[in-house]
Amino acid sequence: MKAAPDAQKRLLDLAEQDAALDRLRHRRRTLPELAGIDDLSKRLAQIATQIIAAETEAADLGREQSKAESDVDAVRQRAERDQKRLDSGAVSSPRDLAGLQSEIASLHRRQGDLEEVVLEIMERRETADARVDALRAERETITADLVGAESRRDTAFAEIDKDGSEVTARRKTIAGEIPADLLALYEKLRESSGVGAALLHGGRCLGCRTTMSIADLNVIKAAKPDEVVRCEECRRILVRTNESGL
Numbered sequence: 001m002k003a004a005p006d007a008q009k010r011l012l013d014l015a016e017q018d019a020a021l022d023r024l025r026h027r028r029r030t031l032p033e034l035a036g037i038d039d040l041s042k043r044l045a046q047i048a049t050q051i052i053a054a055e056t057e058a059a060d061l062g063r064e065q066s067k068a069e070s071d072v073d074a075v076r077q078r079a080e081r082d083q084k085r086l087d088s089g090a091v092s093s094p095r096d097l098a099g100l101q102s103e104i105a106s107l108h109r110r111q112g113d114l115e116e117v118v119l120e121i122m123e124r125r126e127t128a129d130a131r132v133d134a135l136r137a138e139r140e141t142i143t144a145d146l147v148g149a150e151s152r153r154d155t156a157f158a159e160i161d162k163d164g165s166e167v168t169a170r171r172k173t174i175a176g177e178i179p180a181d182l183l184a185l186y187e188k189l190r191e192s193s194g195v196g197a198a199l200l201h202g203g204r205c206l207g208c209r210t211t212m213s214i215a216d217l218n219v220i221k222a223a224k225p226d227e228v229v230r231c232e233e234c235r236r237i238l239v240r241t242n243e244s245g246l
């Protein structure tokens with residue numbers, strides 16, 4: 001392939017823009033905020049599950065408490081009924097009186113036990129409620145952190161994209177100055193190896209950093225300026241300038 005030396009040199013400018021685009025894409029992919037957002041989102045999903053579990057536990061304990069309280073009420077009402085019967089004087093047989101008194105005493109003991117149960121459930125419920133509150137507070141903090149990280153990410157993305165469109169515009173102008181066949185070769189090489197053209201600098205290909213052999217350098221030296229030469233090692237287009245060491 002043949003191309004005017006200036007057109008060949010323009011490939012280096014094109015490669016520079018492509019390298020800049022690669023760097024911007026890399027920056028977009030590896031933005032530190034992205035890992036942070038990922039972690040925070042995961043923690044948020046985890047905490048949502050934990051909140052549901054804690055809320056369920058608190059609600060279960062609430063029902064358990066109501067049930068225990070109504071058990072206490074039932075025993076207390078029974079004891080009150082018995083006490084009224086006792087106070088009314090309707091029961092006169094000493095044996096029945098003793099039985100009634102013993103039942104009342106036993107109901108009071110039972111009531112005391114059941115009240116203990118209520119207290120114990122209330123304590124567990126307080127712990128569960130406190131856990132729900134703590135988790136909700138944590139969710140709020142994480143949500144705020146996430147919003148902050150997303151906003152920083154979006155700002156960074158906007159900067160990167162702005163730089164990207166500037167570089168893309170420059171690239172378009174440069175590409176427009178390069179003959180179609182040379183540009184097509186460059187694009188093909190860029191697609192396969194990432195970089196389409198490299199400077200031959202001091203006898204060295206700056207694409208793959210290989211130092212040319214004397215024989216290869218002689219071949220390049222013998223090539224006409226409008227001949228498109230390639231690196232034997234990486235197959236990239238080798239652009240010759242005054243710095244090429246020929």
Ligand SMILES: [Zn+2]
Binds near residue numbers: 198209210231233236
């Ligand atoms: Zn090379």
